[in-house]
Amino acid sequence: YTSVTVDGAHGFSLTGPGNSISYSTAAAGSPSNFALYLNASTGNTITQSWFTHTSGTAAYLTNGSNGNTISRSLITTNGSGYSGLLLSGASSNTITQSFMTAPSGLGAAMAAGANSNLISRSTVTGSAGVNGVLWILNSAAATVLDSYVEGPMAVRVTGSTGTVIGGSTLVATDPAGVALTLGGGSSGVALSSSVLTAGSAGVGAYLISGGNG
Numbered sequence: 001y002t003s004v005t006v007d008g009a010h011g012f013s014l015t016g017p018g019n020s021i022s023y024s025t026a027a028a029g030s031p032s033n034f035a036l037y038l039n040a041s042t043g044n045t046i047t048q049s050w051f052t053h054t055s056g057t058a059a060y061l062t063n064g065s066n067g068n069t070i071s072r073s074l075i076t077t078n079g080s081g082y083s084g085l086l087l088s089g090a091s092s093n094t095i096t097q098s099f100m101t102a103p104s105g106l107g108a109a110m111a112a113g114a115n116s117n118l119i120s121r122s123t124v125t126g127s128a129g130v131n132g133v134l135w136i137l138n139s140a141a142a143t144v145l146d147s148y149v150e151g152p153m154a155v156r157v158t159g160s161t162g163t164v165i166g167g168s169t170l171v172a173t174d175p176a177g178v179a180l181t182l183g184g185g186s187s188g189v190a191l192s193s194s195v196l197t198a199g200s201a202g203v204g205a206y207l208i209s210g211g212n213g
Helices: none
Strands: 002-006 012-014 020-022 024-028 036-039 045-047 050-053 059-062 069-071 074-077 083-088 094-096 099-102 106-111 118-120 123-126 134-137 143-145 148-151 155-158 164-166 169-172 178-183 190-192 195-197 203-207
Touching: 074 083, 083 099, 178 195, 195 203
Parallel strands: 002 024, 012 036, 020 045, 024 050, 036 059, 045 069, 050 074, 059 083, 069 094, 074 099, 083 106, 094 118, 099 123, 106 134, 118 143, 123 148, 134 155, 143 164, 148 169, 155 178, 164 190, 169 195, 178 203
Antiparallel strands: 099 106, 106 123, 169 178
């Protein structure tokens, strides 16, 4: 068991391939640092760990950090407008049996070339309204399977192609919220065997002009 608490540095920073983190906790306090930071780091296995941030993104995978697996872990931030988990320029990663939450932001986001990533058997919650608590932005072949997503707007897919959502429950908690929003030129979205729930003034699935299911 390893515990790391920092304020002005990364908790765990991985830049090489093939590392393992298990039974560990890391807490970060500066918005410019992360509890878990993977930069051009591939093939890592992270399991049964807890990554938390008081004011920024808790876990950040970027710059070709591909083929990593995060399982049975908790990723959380209290930072307003930040993501618990952020994938940017990181592809073919698997997040499974994990919990991502941000009481004042997004539970998870895939952005800027984060392609072929999988979230499965996981829970994503947050309070972000416009962008959803799970935001898939300018990414290809994102897959969400057997997962639970809950927030004012649950999932937003923007400028992305080939998104797959299956066997999942998407819940919009705002009375006028949307469980699934497709827009910004998104195309090839496949939705199957899922439950979409919205309030009395909300919408289950909303297709914005420029988006194609």
